[in-house]
Amino acid sequence: MKLVVCFCNFAQKMVGAAEEVQLIRLENQVDNGGGGAWEYLCLVRKLKVRRSEKVLKYGFEILNDPNKRSKLGGEEWTLYEQVAIAAMDCQCLDVAKECIKALQKKFPESKRVGRLEGMLLEAKGSWADAEKTYSNFLEDDPLDQVIHKRRVAMAKAQGNISGAIEWLNKYLEIFMADHDAWRELAEIYISLQMYKQAAFCYEELILCQPTAPLYHLAYAEVSAITHSYLHLSFQ
Amino acid sequence: MAEDLVLDTAIRDWVLIPLSVVMVLIGVLRYFVSKLMRTSQLPDAKIVKEGQVVIRARNLRAAANFIPVKSFRARKVYFSNEDIQLENCDPQAITVDIENGLLYVPKGQAQNPQAQMFSDPNMAMDMMKKNLSMIIPQTLTFAWVNFFFSGFVAAKIPFPLTQRFRSMLQNGIDLSTVDVSYVSSRSWYFLNLFGLRGLFSLILGEENATDDTQRMMQMSGFGFDPSKSLSAEKDSLDIVQHEWALPKFEQRAESVLRKFIS
Numbered sequence: 359m360k361l362v363v364c365f366c367n368f369a370q371k372m373v374g375a376a377e378e379v380q381l382i383r384l385e386n387q388v389d390n391g392g393g394g395a396w397e398y399l400c401l402v403r404k405l406k407v408r409r410s411e412k413v414l415k416y417g418f419e420i421l422n423d424p425n426k427r428s429k430l431g432g433e434e435w436t437l438y439e440q441v442a443i444a445a446m447d448c449q450c451l452d453v454a455k456e457c458i459k460a461l462q463k464k465f466p467e468s469k470r471v472g473r474l475e476g477m478l479l480e481a482k483g484s485w486a487d488a489e490k491t492y493s494n495f496l497e498d499d500p501l502d503q504v505i506h507k508r509r510v511a512m513a514k515a516q517g518n519i520s521g522a523i524e525w526l527n528k529y530l531e532i533f534m535a536d537h538d539a540w541r542e543l544a545e546i547y548i549s550l551q552m553y554k555q556a557a558f559c560y561e562e563l564i565l566c567q568p569t570a571p572l573y574h575l576a577y578a579e580v581s582a583i584t585h586s587y588l589h590l591s592f593q
Numbered sequence: 594m595a596e597d598l599v600l601d602t603a604i605r606d607w608v609l610i611p612l613s614v615v616m617v618l619i620g621v622l623r624y625f626v627s628k629l630m631r632t633s634q635l636p637d638a639k640i641v642k643e644g645q646v647v648i649r650a651r652n653l654r655a656a657a658n659f660i661p662v663k664s665f666r667a668r669k670v671y672f673s674n675e676d677i678q679l680e681n682c683d684p685q686a687i688t689v690d691i692e693n694g695l696l697y698v699p700k701g702q703a704q705n706p707q708a709q710m711f712s713d714p715n716m717a718m719d720m721m722k723k724n725l726s727m728i729i730p731q732t733l734t735f736a737w738v739n740f741f742f743s744g745f746v747a748a749k750i751p752f753p754l755t756q757r758f759r760s761m762l763q764n765g766i767d768l769s770t771v772d773v774s775y776v777s778s779r780s781w782y783f784l785n786l787f788g789l790r791g792l793f794s795l796i797l798g799e800e801n802a803t804d805d806t807q808r809m810m811q812m813s814g815f816g817f818d819p820s821k822s823l824s825a826e827k828d829s830l831d832i833v834q835h836e837w838a839l840p841k842f843e844q845r846a847e848s849v850l851r852k853f854i855s
Contacts, residue, residue: 500638501638501641531642532638532641532642532645533641533642533645534642534645534646534648534649535645535648535649535652536645558664561660561664562649564656564659564660565649565652565653565655565656565657565659565660566652566656568655568656568659574659
């Protein structure tokens with residue numbers, strides 16, 4: 359069984375209710391043969407949800423049809439990127455490679471394309487090469503958030519959870535206001551049953567978004583598990 | 594003295610509107626030129642980290658009442674302690690003795706940023722480029738307005754003004770008996786200069802180089818910003834009174850629900 363790649367936007371963004379409804383509507387519309395594939399793809403991209411099979415199917419359709427492709431104009435390249443990522447998620451590596459090749463031809467020295475190449479290496483399973491590619495990028499620009507996150511995702515995919523935690527902590531030391539990263543760290547700690555640390559992360563999340571009920575609930579659960587509420591003073 | 598001057602509609606057609614149109618076009622041109630000329634600045638790691646620290650400290654202040662007392666105090670110490678060796682209560686990192694909180698800026702360092710600003714060639718070049726792109730079009734347009742559109746009354750301001758404004762607003766008009774509300778085209782130019790900012794943020798999106806006045810304010814506090822904002826955050830964090838909201842929450846929920854039902 360091939361490895362599944364974890365993604366940069368690893369925490370699923372919490373999609374608002376209205377957008378969810380629109381997404382489902384567009385999905386049904388496209389599934390049943392009505393047009394609107396391009397709007398669907400744009401919405402998926404905007405909301406950062408993970409619908410890789412559909413994206414792959416409809417995106418590939420658009421890309422293979424030269425008329426539709428020329429209609430897209432400049433957006434064509436964003437679509438290539440989206441389809442490449444979806445293809446890697448569904449393990450269709452040759453499709454991904456084609457898309458990346460097309461992007462490489464157009465943008466030879468681009469960091470974004472280089473990142474996609476790194477992701478392709480990850481999907482193929484050549485961790486060392488991917489690691490080398492990412493380290494090169496980080497040498498050029500040590501403040502590239504996405505590459506840091508990819509490194510964490512890679513460590514996680516390889517099963518090296520403590521490595522992932524270490525990388526993530528280092529990342530958070532610089533970018534401490536990034537709540538997706540805190541969320542990911544909390545989930546990792548919970549999977550390792552390190553509840554005290556997970557509680558800390560949830561507190562951070564509550565501080566950034568006190569109106570999100572999810573974080574309060576999760577914090578409550580973790581407190582219940584560790585019985586930390588018993589030791590809290592109410593002053 | 595108080596009579597109404599009738600202004601030719603040709604003034605409106607050939608002075609006011611063309612002037613506005615020209616200024617909008619120049620603004621758009623400047624935006625694209627500045628986009629082309631902008632070198633991608635590699636953000637300094639320290640500045641990024643400081644920015645993030647400030648955001649985190651601000652969040653802590655805003656939502657302090659949602660976390661229990663101990664965690665709040667732990668974070669407060671993490672941010673603002675001074676020269677005290679304390680065990681780092683932050684389990685996210687390996688336990689280390691930290692000497693200074695993240696927001697604490699020792700006196701010596703505060704002076705550096707400004708010196709740094711002038712000695713760093715990159716930053717100086719950048720600022721010069723930005724200045725040039727701002728000053729040259731302004732000067733050129735102003736000269737053009739003065740050359741072509743001077744010597745006549747261009748518009749009437751709807752509210753009365755005192756005599757003090759005469760020298761400012763009526764520059765080309767050499768009659769001292771004309772009401773101050775009647776202004777020359779130079780004042781229309783200045784009006785447009787400051788007023789078109791809103792229009793530009795509509796057409797060009799948020800990031801546009803025409804935000805002159807804002808940038809002028811920013812320039813003065815460039816290198817100083819990080820240390821000042823850090824100490825400002827530290828001070829406001831010191832002030833915060835913490836009161837955990839949880840004990841009172843049930844009563845709050847009850848009162849809200851009661852209001853709902855009644």
